Amino acid sequence: MKNRSLVSINDYSKEEMLHILELAKAFEANPRQKILKDFVIASLFFEPSTRTRLSFESAINQLGGRVIGFSDSSSSSTSKGESLRDTIQTVSLYSDLIVMRHPLEGSARFASEIAPVPIINAGDGANQHPTQCLLDMYSIMKTQGTLDNLDIAFVGDLKFGRTVHSLVIALSLFKNTNFHLVSPVELKLPSSIKKFIVDAGLKYHQYTDIQEVINKVDILYMTRIQRERFSDAMEYERVKNSYVLKADMLSNTKEKLKILHPLPRVNEITEDVDSNKKAYYFQQAKNGVFVREALLASILGVI
Amino acid sequence: MENKRELKVSAIDNGTVIDHIPQGAVLRVMKILNLEDFTDQIYFGANLESKKYGKKGIIKVSGRFFKPEEINKISLVAPTATVIEIRNYEVVNKLQVDIPDEVVGFVKCFNPKCITNHEKMTTYFSVIDKEDLKLHCHYCEKNTKKENIIFI
Ligand SMILES: [Zn+2]
Numbered sequence: 497m498k499n500r501s502l503v504s505i506n507d508y509s510k511e512e513m514l515h516i517l518e519l520a521k522a523f524e525a526n527p528r529q530k531i532l533k534d535f536v537i538a539s540l541f542f543e544p545s546t547r548t549r550l551s552f553e554s555a556i557n558q559l560g561g562r563v564i565g566f567s568d569s570s571s572s573s574t575s576k577g578e579s580l581r582d583t584i585q586t587v588s589l590y591s592d593l594i595v596m597r598h599p600l601e602g603s604a605r606f607a608s609e610i611a612p613v614p615i616i617n618a619g620d621g622a623n624q625h626p627t628q629c630l631l632d633m634y635s636i637m638k639t640q641g642t643l644d645n646l647d648i649a650f651v652g653d654l655k656f657g658r659t660v661h662s663l664v665i666a667l668s669l670f671k672n673t674n675f676h677l678v679s680p681v682e683l684k685l686p687s688s689i690k691k692f693i694v695d696a697g698l699k700y701h702q703y704t705d706i707q708e709v710i711n712k713v714d715i716l717y718m719t720r721i722q723r724e725r726f727s728d729a730m731e732y733e734r735v736k737n738s739y740v741l742k743a744d745m746l747s748n749t750k751e752k753l754k755i756l757h758p759l760p761r762v763n764e765i766t767e768d769v770d771s772n773k774k775a776y777y778f779q780q781a782k783n784g785v786f787v788r789e790a791l792l793a794s795i796l797g798v799i
Numbered sequence: 800m801e802n803k804r805e806l807k808v809s810a811i812d813n814g815t816v817i818d819h820i821p822q823g824a825v826l827r828v829m830k831i832l833n834l835e836d837f838t839d840q841i842y843f844g845a846n847l848e849s850k851k852y853g854k855k856g857i858i859k860v861s862g863r864f865f866k867p868e869e870i871n872k873i874s875l876v877a878p879t880a881t882v883i884e885i886r887n888y889e890v891v892n893k894l895q896v897d898i899p900d901e902v903v904g905f906v907k908c909f910n911p912k913c914i915t916n917h918e919k920m921t922t923y924f925s926v927i928d929k930e931d932l933k934l935h936c937h938y939c940e941k942n943t944k945k946e947n948i949i950f951i
Contacts, residue, residue, distance in 0.1 A: 504940065580918055602914040602938025621912050623939055688942065 498797035501608035501615040505626040505662045510669040517634050519790035519799065520783070527786060531798045532561030538591035539565035540583070541618070542598040547759060548618050548628075551781070552595050555788035564591060581610055588613050593796060614795050622658050627791060628758055629662040631784040632717070636667075638783065639754040639776060640714055644671035649709050651678040652719035652739050652764060654685040659758045660719060661689050668696040675700035676709045680735045683725060705738055711748045716741070718757045718764055718777075743768040756780050811840070814861040816883040817873070819849065824876045825856035831872050831905060831950060834860065852879060871899045875906070875932065875948060898929045906934060909947040913939035922951070 497512060508516070523529075537556050541549050549567055556563050565587075580603060587594060588611045596604055597618040604617035604624070619625040637643050648667065650660050654677055664685065667673045675693055677685050677700055684702065693700050703709055710716065721739055726732040740763060741755065757765060757777040769775050793799045820828055825845045828834075834841055840861040849855035870882055874896040884892040902924040908915045915922045915938050924934035924943065932945035 580914070581920070598914075599912070600914045600917055601910060601912050601941070602908075602936065605938050606914050606918065606920060620914075621939070623941075 497794045499614050500795065501604075501611075501617075502626050502791060502795065503604045503608050503615065503617045503620075504624045505629045505666050507626070513630065513633065513666065513669075516630055516787065516790050516794065517637055519794060520630075520634050520786040521638075523789040523793075524783070524786040527789065528558050530560030531793060532556065532559040532796065535561045535592045535796055536590065537561050537563055537792070538587045538594045538596075539563050539567075540587060540594060540596040540598075541565070541567045542569040542596070542603075544568040545597050545619060547781070548597060548625075551784045552616075552618060552627075552788055555785045555792060558785070559789055559792065561792070565595075580607065584611050587611075593792065616791060616795065619658075622656060624662060625658055626662065627784070627788055628659050629666055630791070631780065631787040632659065632663050632756060632758070633666055634783050634787050635754070635756055635776060635780040636715055640752065643667065644673075646670075646672075646715060647674045647676065647713040648715040648717065649676040649678055649706075649713040650685070650717045650719070651706055651741075653683045653721045653725055654679040654719070655683040656722075656725055657719045660685070660717070663717070664689050665692045668692045668698060673698055676703065676713055677701065678703045678706050678709060678739070680704060680721070680726075680731070680739075682727070682731065683721065704735075706741070707745070710745060711750070714750060714752060714754070716749075716753060716755045718755060718761070720762055720764055739764060741765045741769055743772055746772055746774055749774065810888065811842070811859050811861045811885055812888050813886050814839075814859065814863055814884075815865060816885060817858045817860075817870075817877075818855070818881045818883060819852060819879045820856035820858065820877045821852065821879055822846070822854040822856065825858060827876045827950060828856075828858060828873045828880070831876065832860075832865070832869070834858070837863065839863065867897075868899065871897050872902075872905060874898045875902070876950075898926060898932070901925055902934055905951050906943070907949040907951050908936045908939060908941070909943040909949070910936065910939045910941045913941065915939070 539552060553563050584607045593614050595616045595618050598620050601621035601623040604615055604620045608615040617624055617626055640646055654660050718741055723732050753774050754776040755774055759777055759781055825843055842859040845856040846854050873880055880896045882894050883890055904921045908922055923937040927933050927935045934943045
């Protein structure tokens, strides 16, 4: 994977994904190693995403690397009308690797074709966010001990949620994954994504109520439902509470159930869930640092 | 019968005849093949009677021959087109257009948030469904369907 850009989760084979997860495990055991001390990494956030940026920058700093860049486009030359092509070409001259977040879809793929240095996509519009996908996989692997034979529920906005799309595609590569898709009718998983499940010979089940499935799954992957996704505001008001997870709903769930959420949450998980041992979303965010350390070290060729 | 009607549009001694263009697609075919800037003679006809297709269009380009990858671009608007090469008034080659595996640089991505609609760059699609015509954007990874295809 040395010098190869990571733009889309589909850029990695199953073996390569598992390799990154192995490396992440080693970094979790030993997160501070000065193996990137000779490297300068550019962190270009053309739109703000504090959580993702800090996770990357923490990973870079813990490995002793230097970070240059900007945290939103108003402080960059883009605001003066510079093309993405020119920005990427210039920044490539100053850095060994570029981490980029951009509101336009396909921007990271385009950058990877221009830049002589590798690109890590930290989110391109609604398209891809592969490091989130890998940290989700790491969290599932770590808590369940495997990525095979799992019952996984995805809850909320499955139509527009890119993290859900990538994770469904990635988990379709594993044995006997059983997908439980819980969403309002308007926000069902697109058929182009369901195709990955079907083509892999796996099964999915669709529900509109979280109660139908909560007691039989190993992973509950919660996502936010946004009002603006609904064509009908009344419909939003009617369904919004059916996709909120509360502590008392967990009493008959599986012992090994873990609740994941890409964060930030708004109100889809009430705070009384946080202290439950099945809540895993903050640890999941922490895992992101180890996965990003693994990717940086692997792509820069230092391990 | 058909040949006689073609003659009405006028014969060419050397060049390419693109026949059986669906009704309404003649000008788009001309645009895709950049014939708007061509300086030699071009004859074209629309709304001609065709036994097979009802109404059809035809284009005759004098002194110009097309490579397959060039001519196959028109298959997106004229899948029924027949391409006839003429040398010295004789038909030397006759073929049907094929829908290509890749569409590079002449179709716009329908996704307004796609980078290709904001940067000076070449669009690039793989054709994932030739029957229903569905183009998968190499950049934003969204599919552009037949009814949303816009030519650049
Ligand atoms: Zn596109």
